[in-house]
Amino acid sequence: xxxxxxxxxxxxxxxxxxxxxxxxxxxxxxxxxxxxxxxxxxxxxxxxxxxxxxxxxxxxxxxxxxxxxxxxxxxxxxxxxxxxxxxxxxxxxxxxxxxxxxxxxxxxxxxxxxxxxxxxxxxxxxxxxxxxxxxxxxxxxxxxxxxxxxxxxxxxxxxxxxxxxxxxxxxxxxxxxxxxxxxxxxxxxxxxxxxxxxxxxxxxxxxxxxxxxxxxxxxxxxxxxxxxxxxxxxxxxxxxxxxxxxxxxxxxxxxxxxxxxxxxxxxxxxxxxxxxxxxxxxxxxxxxxxxxxxxxxxxxxxxxxxxxxxxx
Amino acid sequence: xxxxxxxxxxxxxxxxxxxxxxxxxxxxxxxxxxxxxxxxxxxxxxxxxxxxxxxxxxxxxxxxxxxxxxxxxxxxxxxxxxxxxxxxxxxxxxxxxxxxxxxxxxxxxxxxxxxxxxxxxxxxxxxxxxxxxxxxxxxxxxxxxxxxxxxxxxxxxxxxxxxxxxxxxxxxxxxxxxxxxxxxxxxxxxxxxxxxxxxxxxxxxxxxxxxxxxxxxxxxxxxxxxxxxxxxxxxxxxxxxxxxxxxxxxxxxxxxxxxxxxxxxxxxxxxxxxxxxxxxxxxxxxxxxxxxxxxxxxxxxxxxxxxxxxxx
Numbered sequence: 221x222x223x224x225x226x227x228x229x230x231x232x233x234x235x236x237x238x239x240x241x242x243x244x245x246x247x248x249x250x251x252x253x254x255x256x257x258x259x260x261x262x263x264x265x266x267x268x269x270x271x272x273x274x275x276x277x278x279x280x281x282x283x284x285x286x287x288x289x290x291x292x293x294x295x296x297x298x299x300x301x302x303x304x305x306x307x308x309x310x311x312x313x314x315x316x317x318x319x320x321x322x323x324x325x326x327x328x329x330x331x332x333x334x335x336x337x338x339x340x341x342x343x344x345x346x347x348x349x350x351x352x353x354x355x356x357x358x359x360x361x362x363x364x365x366x367x368x369x370x371x372x373x374x375x376x377x378x379x380x381x382x383x384x385x386x387x388x389x390x391x392x393x394x395x396x397x398x399x400x401x402x403x404x405x406x407x408x409x410x411x412x413x414x415x416x417x418x419x420x421x422x423x424x425x426x427x428x429x430x431x432x433x434x435x436x437x438x439x440x441x442x443x444x445x446x447x448x449x450x451x452x453x454x455x456x457x458x459x460x461x462x463x464x465x466x467x468x469x470x471x472x473x474x475x476x477x478x479x480x481x482x483x484x485x486x487x488x489x490x491x492x493x494x495x496x497x498x499x500x501x502x503x504x505x506x507x508x509x510x511x512x513x514x515x516x517x518x519x520x521x522x523x524x525x526x527x528x529x530x531x532x
Numbered sequence: 533x534x535x536x537x538x539x540x541x542x543x544x545x546x547x548x549x550x551x552x553x554x555x556x557x558x559x560x561x562x563x564x565x566x567x568x569x570x571x572x573x574x575x576x577x578x579x580x581x582x583x584x585x586x587x588x589x590x591x592x593x594x595x596x597x598x599x600x601x602x603x604x605x606x607x608x609x610x611x612x613x614x615x616x617x618x619x620x621x622x623x624x625x626x627x628x629x630x631x632x633x634x635x636x637x638x639x640x641x642x643x644x645x646x647x648x649x650x651x652x653x654x655x656x657x658x659x660x661x662x663x664x665x666x667x668x669x670x671x672x673x674x675x676x677x678x679x680x681x682x683x684x685x686x687x688x689x690x691x692x693x694x695x696x697x698x699x700x701x702x703x704x705x706x707x708x709x710x711x712x713x714x715x716x717x718x719x720x721x722x723x724x725x726x727x728x729x730x731x732x733x734x735x736x737x738x739x740x741x742x743x744x745x746x747x748x749x750x751x752x753x754x755x756x757x758x759x760x761x762x763x764x765x766x767x768x769x770x771x772x773x774x775x776x777x778x779x780x781x782x783x784x785x786x787x788x789x790x791x792x793x794x795x796x797x798x799x800x801x802x803x804x805x806x807x808x809x810x811x812x813x814x815x816x817x818x819x820x821x822x823x824x825x826x827x828x829x830x831x832x833x834x835x836x837x838x839x840x841x842x843x844x
Binding site (some may be wrong): 265303311337426451459461462464468469473477478480482509 | 787
């Protein structure tokens with residue numbers, strides 16, 4: 221099968237072996253998205269080699285769900301270790317992660333996942349929309365783990381893919397929301413939903429109960445820290461390669477909480493898509509056939525581009 | 533009056549002016565403690581110049597509480613700003629802090645504080661014990677802000693003054709507690725309370741629901757991070773001067789929370805002392821008269837020393 225593989229360099233393979241995992245379900249991929257994590261992987265993050273991609277919609281090829289149009293949670297876990305038994309399956313120490321850790325990903329004609337990872341897509345949700353389920357679930361992880369009150373003052377920093385989704389999910393809490401970004405065209409997507417936006421946060425200090433850093437850059441952390449009020453919470457949503465010089469005394473003095481947040485629940489994300497409570501159509505930049513997936517990858521990192529999808 | 537002053541160097545002044553603040557209460561200091569924060573201030577932390585010291589017991593000299601033996605909360609706040617009205621008075625942006633920010637401290641014959649900052653000391657609590665109220669309140673801040681369950685696995689790193697107090701407070705939750713330290717003699721204080729201790733955490737990884745870093749060193753943060761389980765919480769209790777290189781991706785991947793924690797509530801700390809639920813007597817290393825307070829300060833940073841107090 222055709223598959224976009226990273227093995228030190230990015231290559232479209234034409235005769236990559238079809239996945240063949242015992243006790244798993246084969247899925248024919250209809251579409252897959254390109255995420256910043258994929259871009260970071262190609263920079264060396266996670267040390268992953270294999271088929272890239274973890275955002276997809278596809279059709280089940282075998283088993284009880286055969287023929288169903290599905291999206292899939294990306295962490296395959298063992299269900300028996302103490303971490304899984306505690307309910308933290310996405311943190312299973314024995315997990316593999318689609319296109320990220322020891323498991324070929326979704327930028328290919330076929331993928332395999334355990335049946336329990338798959339979720340049926342409602343008919344009301346298009347293929348292109350369904351591919352947003354995974355990053356939208358990551359945005360839902362914020363409200364799944366943290367109680368955001370309608371009276372809270374919340375700031376999202378970053379107007380990339382994840383920032384736009386986090387802002388839209390947080391908007392639904394009724395909170396007082398501000399998004400700080402750099403791109404007027406991306407921020408316009410949020411303005412159409414009456415979300416307050418700015419490209420200049422230089423005059424804002426220590427005002428927000430919650431600040432969500434979606435920038436994927438070290439500079440975002442510094443800004444997020446400056447915008448968080450004493451006893452406020454800084455949510456780290458984005459991963460990036462490398463470290464940064466950080467002084468921790470200010471976090472102790474201001475009693476700030478920093479909360480790391482990663483993969484989230486698929487069912488609420490599918491409900492938000494089904495009920496049209498989140499606009500992902502405006503985030504679609506371009507689609508490429510898998511034959512042009514290397515070009516798609518180059519396009520995904522170009523300025524102004526939001527979401528690029530690959531069609532199989 | 534006599535006062536231990538830091539103005540770039542540490543000097544015992546003999547004719548320092550007695551505090552004279554309108555709308556505040558004059559307190560004759562009986563005893564004051566030397567804390568690691570004082571040591572950090574002398575290294576340049578906070579840029580503070582003035583009378584050092586913020587742990588004390590004293591006798592009120594005027595007003596309605598005249599004659600009362602008291603301890604005092606160290607942050608003087610305005611009570612009218614949004615931060616105070618939200619209840620976060622210790623974070624008042626207009627605050628002064630005894631011996632730390634714009635307010636002469638307790639290593640002197642007299643100090644002044646607003647009446648609302650003062651708490652009467654129960655007769656059952658000795659002067660030497662009462663001086664521990666402030667750091668014990670800081671330990672109580674952990675359980676005041678974070679729900680530690682009796683089923684939780686908790687680790688305290690650091691066997692200095694704050695570590696010994698945090699461990700004793702956390703022990704009372706009934707949690708499964710381990711203290712990692714470097715000094716057998718200090719850890720022995722905890723062992724007498726049946727607290728499990730170790731000097732070697734090299735074989736422990738990602739096991740604890742909560743890890744409390746009381747080391748006051750950058751290395752403590754790294755160890756704390758390694759001991760915290762995925763979705764666990766790392767509590768930062770100690771402040772120290774300077775920064776450190778930190779990679780944040782692991783905190784996102786493991787969805788770890790980092791919670792900064794500073795000053796705490798005095799009333800529960802006084803109850804713990806009154807009911808003898810915490811042993812501070814074992815933490816008393818030595819006392820010096822104020823005439824020898826510079827020597828007391830030198831002694832406080834010597835190896836093996838826990839708490840040094842100065843008697844006025």
